[in-house]
Amino acid sequence: MAGHHRWDALSAPELDALVDDRTVAVLPVAAVEQHGGHLPLATDVIIGEGLLAAALARSVGRAGTVLILPTLAIGSSLEHTAFSGTLSLAPETAIAVIESIGTSVARAGIRRLLIFNSHGGNKAVIDIAALKLRAAQRMLVVKANYFRFAPPADALPARELAHGLHGGALETSLMLHFAPDQVRVDRLEDAQSLGATRADVGATLGPEGDAGFAWMAQDLHASGVTGNARLASAEQGARLSAHFAARLATLIDEASTFELDALND
Template sequence: MTETAWMRLTAPELREAALADALVILPVASIEQHGPHLATGTDTFLGGAVAEATAQKLAAAGERVVVLPVMWHGLAEHHMAFGGTITLDQPTFLAVLKGIARSVARHGFKRLMLLNAHGGNTDAIAVAVTEIGVETGLKVAGGTYWYIAPEVIGPILEDQEGLNHACEAETSMMLHVTTGTMREAELPNAHGPKTSRPAIQPKGLAMQRSFRAITPSGVIGDARRASAEKGEKLLAAISTRLADILGDRALWS
């Protein structure tokens, strides 16, 4: 395996990577409730795993890439009622992203991908892409991994069309990339509504709503069909698709 982790590389190695126009990937995640069965670090574990798997596929194709440590603190006010959740406000969240991006730019890197692994960060990531690009001159891309590659996720699942929250998809991936983070005895209770939006709420209408009001279990979807085998397939499919997109130089032109 090619070493891509920023924190495992030396300063001279990172200076050389910047000169070689390496892509920098910043996984952005959250610490928050994930139902009765999954660890609160689910998004952080999965964000890191998706970023690293994507980086390895890019490296295998001859691309230079560096992965920053996961930014584990996100925007998770909607999960606070369950406990176990850490949230920032939006100005602080954006300030942290900008501080990291400024450091990346000052070291000579030219390209930055904000790879999001938490739904509550999605809108703020879109804002950050523009503001960071304008303020630093970096070429910046950003997005939530399951929204970037939905077409490879649905076919692997049995009970869902895509990735939800603490669901068949996330639970499967956690079973693949971690050990000891799922409470087997709680799996029968790990299910909830299929969506966090009432049927009357169109996609273009935003509303503030606590997950406690939406799902008593804290789960959106159904984790009872989860398996490590599905998780392995999901990680492989998602990282392959992300590597195809991020490795296309037309994206960065």
């Protein structure tokens, strides 16, 4: 049966009746961590759930049933632990939690899992957990990080896209769209990242790129924010949301139609 359903709103027999060989489970993974003085600790949760809701509104599930798992709100946020309010699982714990959830999904007879991530620090642990699930459960595991989706053309200046990694114009715009009452607009700042200042003098080694160095948030800027939040707007947030949601909707539907026989055991 096509369509989408909340996993935790179903009874056990109802879930059993919905599962078939095209069913996709979607696991939203986020973080509760500092985002400077202008954004709440739940920023990544709000953005992730907002983008997923926007994707589901696009009739996701045409090919098969989509089951939305409860959001894993606390992720791996080691890089933000110097700041108050950050909640973080140890990387090893985060890997084990994601793997355990995926194993439970497989036990329900589902071999298609899409992990939708809204926090950069989760990417490495998701990569490892996904591979472990592929090896142990013979699952298709899709790793979808919205911040790695190509943005709309001319959405933001190239410099901001490259260096506004945390609490900058992109995240602030999305928050002005999804939860404007939670943005402290009187505290917006232009926090120039160490990566941006190094690029300005011609350095090629920075925190991101083809050969980045490990960093803590305070290494990039003392405030824990990187990017120019003053460039943000609700209008830009709506445009970014629509664009990212369309990409996510396509990925969910493609996960449902992916031929599992292409995965060789």
